[in-house]
Amino acid sequence: MLQHPPAEPGMREEDIDTPALVLDLDAFEHNLDTMAALLAPTGTKLRAHAKTHKSPIVALQQMRRGAVGQCVQKVAEAEALAWGGVPDILVSNEVIAPRKLARLAALSGIARVAVCADDLAGISAIEAAAEHAGIRMTVLVEIDCGAGRCGVEPGPQAVALAERIAASPHLIFGGLQSYHGNAQHRRTPEQRRDAIAHAAEGTRRTVEQLRQRGLECAIVGGAGTGTFQHEAASGIWNEIQAGSYAFMDADYGRNEDPPPFRHSLFVLAEVMSAPRPGFAVLDAGHKAVAVDSGLPLVHGRPGLAYTGASDEHGNIKAEDPALAPRLGEKLRLIPGHCDPTVDRYDWYVGVRKGRVECLWPIAARGGMA
Secondary structure: OOOOOOOOOOOEHHHOOOOEEEEEHHHHHHHHHHHHHHHHHHOOEEEEEHHHHOOHHHHHHHHHOOOOEEEEOOHHHHHHHHHOOOOEEEEEEEOOOHHHHHHHHHHHHOOEEEEEEOOHHHHHHHHHHHHHHOOOEEEEEEEOOOOOOOOEOOOHHHHHHHHHHHHOOOEEEEEEEOOOHHHOOOOOHHHHHHHHHHHHHHHHHHHHHHHHOOOOOOEEEEOOOOOHHHHHHHOOOOEEOOOHHHOOOHHHHOOOOOOOOOOOEEEEEEEEEEEEOOEEEEOOOOOOOOOOOOOOEEOOOOOEEEEEEOOOOEEEEEOOHHHOOOOOOEEEEEOOOHHHHHOOOOEEEEEEOOEEEEEEEOOOOOOOO
């Protein structure tokens, strides 16, 4: 059920109903502009990842700043973006269910859509959906460049899949998907650099072997907020799939030499109980903020720590009882992981200089299929 908006334009931030997902518009716009400025000298394109924001409004703002399109993980996310006017979408994931592929093919009338594959059977399923829809669908081969998740081995296995795609009258070979997911949160710069150097070797080798067989990669996509500068500087990747950069979360902030972006996404929560000195309880627990990547941080209030969550409650402890928040006071929390936190909400409340400026629906919330 779509929840009633927790605020209205013009309202003071302290009057927003809680818990609410607050977007600091100045910090958000700074992040979009910073990414555009960092990528411009490299010639690398941004295909921002919408699994983070789940909003065609955010997507179109990214594209106005130079992004060539969006990537998503689910067909439902692709539908929400296409219906919202986003013209170029890559499902940077495998889709094998015939009904899902039929839905993806149906979007070709309003957007350019592409999908990934790492198996001959998966390619055959995509081919059948494209033939039934009377279209040619673009397919990227996903390689495992070190993450140990989806993807075939770089080299001959990837080339064989690409040749199968290129030979089909119903498919277009679109390039390579080469994303090293767990490199994003390796804590030291050296660890991240070394992981991407290894990924680059396999990716470069595969691109060259494809070229030798007469197959060019229109897209070599991958990278994320934690490593994008390495991929952009490599001369191999031509599309960057960063998503969290727009918001930044606490876990990215824990990296040594963290990405050069500001925290712009917050869960606004209210103190609902202050039963003893130095301790308070917020109305934001597991249902309000994701804790899979650690507990949230309290923004702008040194000496306060979010120390534990239950379904509806979040515990706050103060180093000094004099610093403890009062009953009814509202605090900004920085989520440990922005993507699943966003998925808990129907609305972004856009705030600038303490006032609500806009409300944006999170159109792809819950898009698991």
